[in-house]
Amino acid sequence: MSGIYIHIPFCKQACHYCDFHFSTNAQRMDEMVAMINKELVLQKGYLGENKVIKTLYFGGGTPSLLSFTHLESISQTIRRNYTTDLEEITLETNPDDLSAAKLAELKKVGIDRLSIGIQSFDGRILKFCNRAHSAKEALEALEKAKGAGFERLSIDLMYGFPHQDHSIWEKDLAIAILQEPDHISSYCLTISPKTALGKWEKQGRFVQADEEFVAVQFEIMQERLGSAGYIQYEISNFAKPGKYASHNSNYWRSVPYLGIGPSAHSFDGKSRQFNVANNNRYIKSIKEDLVPSTLETFEGVDRLNEYLLTSLRTIWGVDLNWIEANFQINLTAEKEAILDKLQSDGLLQNQDQKLTLTNKGKLLADSIASSLFL
Template identity: 55%
Template structure:
């Protein structure tokens, strides 16, 4: 099995926290979409003969596109790759959800919407420079359900510096009130090449301290559990059986092809990254000289990545798989470190599978890194 990710590199405006590749100049949308289809053809052998089961339109803002371009890309992919599609996700902002677009997306096979809500508070939305309002956030799922959609995810941001947790608690309350079936929640991160990064450098923005952010993470865990949403990955919550198939495959090491400027790909032993420049990307693909930055992964890299990603999920780190696939006996070779982590209350055992406790999830990446293997 395999997945395809399409990076649509256009937005109405720049969100103040966003470091993803995008442009607010939409003059070359048609040309870009055609070049993404051409890239798919140029790289049709990347996935071998694996059947494509998931497609994910991300960005940027895919919901900006005229529906005909979503349909165009889906038709092209179907003609190039063997497919048995189980999920087609499209990231959408609430202000783009017109009846016409929703009906068009549904008719062409899009069956899951990932909604960029971020907050239900107008003050925060304005501060983040989001294009939608709190009311549009509240109306988003209702409008999409009316068009026949039943599978959703909501993106929310926590960790904004405030005097208390009231905004975050209200955001969660409103989200669960609509029962989207899936939440993706991320701590506010300040990246250098963003407005927030520039403000922080000038002393005009001060991040919330680690304890405040950790408290909001714990509130998220508690509220999700109350509403029957399982934390199946550090940032992702859903009732059992409603997990995102495409994203889950990332964490399980399933190959995927990324199309478009700034997109990443993985074939099981190699990663590639496309150039983060719209004009240069178009020029390269037009000329047939398209090249991705390539990283060949050593066995230890693949092993450590499995440790990192598996510990982030509810399914945990399978020590039997580790032994069979990599010839590593982690229980024996990392015994001292495992004992320290277990005594700290950060690890849980289920048979021969290792997972993180609630408190351990606060430190997921740092815990995983202490279990990494070094190259010989």
């Protein structure tokens, strides 16, 4: 089972926190889609023979800016060049793009899951982030999507905005729960140097929330969403039982996938491939029948550490038997003192040779993983 990720590097406007690769100049949209189709052909051997594509994910950027013709051409290229048995086709979208006509087009082209970038239901936060939609449009988008027959809906929320208390975040969670989406992705506000927020922080115009404030919001999120029946199956992702995102789950479970488009990443089980994050260079290279990518090979200990880092983020956890069978390493013996300390501190648990983080441990996921690295 494998997946394909398509990166659409265009947005209407730049959100102040975003450091993903995109351009607000969509004049080369048609040309970009043509090159994405061409890369799909150039890369069709990447995953090896007889790999069945089970998931397709349109991300970005803002893939909902694509027209029906664009989406149809990409879908047809995949079906012509790959063995497919698609069980999930996700498209990221912003609320302001979801008109009735657009939703009908998405349905027609085969999109069966929408990931809606709401971020907040508070108008002040949306304005601060330079989002293109209002809180009212966010709620309307959810209603329109449901009315159009989209049963698989995910919404993105963001926490960690500095404020005198947690009232905004508590209200965002309450509103989100009332909408009853089957999936909620929730990310902490992070400051990257090249973003508007990064520049404001450097100039002293913005001060991010402290770690304790953010930690409390993380715990509020766990409690509220857990009480509403959502399972935290990955650090930042919550879903109703049986409604996990298949494509994203495969990332964390080390299932091979192919990334297409500028800045897209791929993984074949032994190495990662990173496409150039530049639209002009990407288009120029693909026209010359060259995939503009950098290869990063990792084996042995590096591969094991990657497995630890990603698997500990999930409810499936780290399989100690799998590590011993594939790496001939007894992690329990190698890291006995550290594992005992993590368990006694209530951060980690070992059930049937599977290491998983407790709710408390999820706050420290990366540092716990790094303490287990070999």
